[in-house]
Amino acid sequence: MAEPGAALRVDGDVVPAGAPGETLLDVLRASGSFAAKQACGRGECGACTVLVGDRAVMSCTMLAALVTDEVTTAAGLGDAAADLRAAFADHAAFQCGFCTPGQVVRAEAVLRESVDRSRDEVVREMSGNLCRCTGYRQIVDAVCAVAQTRQCSREAAR
Template identity: 60%
Template sequence: MTRRRLSVDGQPVEVDAALGESLLSVLRSAGRTAPKLACGRGECGACTVQIDGRPVMSCAILAATVTGDVVTAESVARTSPDLGEAFADNIAFQCGFCTPGQIVRADALLRDNPCPSRAEVAQGMIGNVCRCTGYVQIVDAVCDVARQREAAPQ
């Protein structure tokens, strides 16, 4: 075990990380429950977090390699509550297991492209699997947030 300091949601967090341990495992051990373990191979997106603003699947990243700020859905819920509200309004979840990862990816997508087309949203959300909704509601939710943000007074 190696003691490491990570920046998680803007706060320093001391963690113990075994050689070869995933960022997801370390985050969960540190009490961050939004990133979910599903596939464990970087294929489903349930564990999506941002590292320095870039969405990554934390189950496929070694904790020892992380040097940037890690942002989880807990932080996105505080900084972008409109995303969670739009997911609820559009019924963009059923079981909710994938929702934290979806919202983290949507946050990064909208930061990089504040006015995406539906096709750009659909393309940008690839990598985050949802077995319940069929994705239409997820795309609707992200597009609604983009429209609302664009229409908001500056």
């Protein structure tokens, strides 16, 4: 039988895994990593989205003990997502900003999976992340714009 790990890797740091029943979000925030936000605590809104490996997940309904891959929050995305962050700024794709770290992480996962995305696809892929401020259009605009530039630069590199 495998044993749950005693520590997690978060944004390049090692973080204690906490008590057995703790969620990944609890562990992140207790360890001083505040990029993932608690907005619903029930996996309904996406504000706590982080990458576990390459998969975007809701950290509020994920048992920390079951996490084995590296965890990346919005604060840990680094330069890989610099274009995405700039696009969010240029398209006014956030207002209050509370859902934004989760939106950026989700968008990064969507684009890592594929940059060949139609607008409809982006809308569907992002629909698990609630935003009460923007009305979504600008978020979709930002993600589509980055999809296009990343696709162009990838093609240019070929």
